[in-house]
Amino acid sequence: MVMKVYGAIASTATRRVFATLYEKDLEFEFVPVDLRAGEHKQGHFLARNPFGQVPAFEDGDLNLFESRAITKYVAYAYADKGTPLICEGKPMATVGVWMEVEAHQFDTLASKLQWELVYKPMFGMAKDAAVVEENEPKLAKVLDVYEARLSQSKYLGCDCFTLADLHHLPTLTNLMGTPLKKMFDARPKVSAWVANIMARPAWAKVLAMTNQQ
């Protein structure tokens, strides 16, 4: 029985899961959830994610939600397939740190900026300049820490590409399509890391899913 991902192609959280499955060359079935019709708040979807958010995931009789819990499950359960997205032993502790950094330091700010600069325009809503002005400098400080880290380590968690890097891809890609791109370009190590991870074939496959819509 093939793994199923319930979500939306445009959803950054759903993309995080797609990226992981492609990195690991795993077969899966994508089951679209109609967010505009509010399907994610309806009974049959709430049975999969009681918080009413995409994605949800099924592997046999295992039902999971929260994108980063799904990616970790996939990375561990299928450790021997495709790209190793985690490390063995002690290095995993540091990968764990940078996974938390993505979730708490980066994504909180990046999501706010993404909402203002990418999604609101799409929905014909006016940007809140104050929110952008407040969060841009905070993101700059976070990227300064990334610059220092990437001067010591090839990737964020360790010297290999792991979930700590992958988890950034969906929101990062969105921000690189906005004027905030300059913040990433201005920092040489960050810039090289961004280019490197965005060029991964698995990520290209995720983006190709959008083009098929």
Add this chain to the structure above:
Amino acid sequence: MVMKVYGSVLSTATMRVFAALYEKDLEFEFVPVDLRAGEHKKEHFLALNPFGQIPAFEDGDLKLFESRAISQYIAHVYADKGTPLVCEGKPMATVGVWLDVEAHQFEPLALKLRRELLYKPRSGMATDAAVVEETEAKLAKVLDVYEARLSQSKYLGCDCFTLADLHHLPAMTTLMGTPVKKLFGARPKVSAWLADISARPAWAKVLAMRNQQ
């Protein structure tokens, strides 16, 4: 060489790490960081956590930060000591889901309420009643999901106490000292779970550290 925790006994994030160490009966040295003096933003601390936040952690030559990365490191590396805080095999995937639920669904709301109801009055600022009302309503919905979950499972992640439960203790204990406690009291399964995990001896030791200050 004994493990070190750099932080503050009043910090919810630091308390999360203390709780994990006490659950596992592990020796550690607590190194207080003077937040009022801005010690967490100074060079010697930034070397431990470049984001300038507590806690930071040392185990031999391994330096970690982000409280949930630290607690997960402790739980996995010292799996054979004290309380098992993680599961073997498949059940860990579901524990992983509820670890992310605490971090993404619960804590942001809990910290917002703590800021309005405790921190702002302490610094002579007015509580924003509208924010409290809105956030309480969101927290109520989250707790409804917890109530349903705890009707199916003894603890959040599985039938044993794990980090998925432990991570809630610091912020939840704080909220129990505010009118928000009624939200927990109104839900029988949540209420029983809260009472159960709050009564753990390891948690009493964490609170005792606070009372010694």
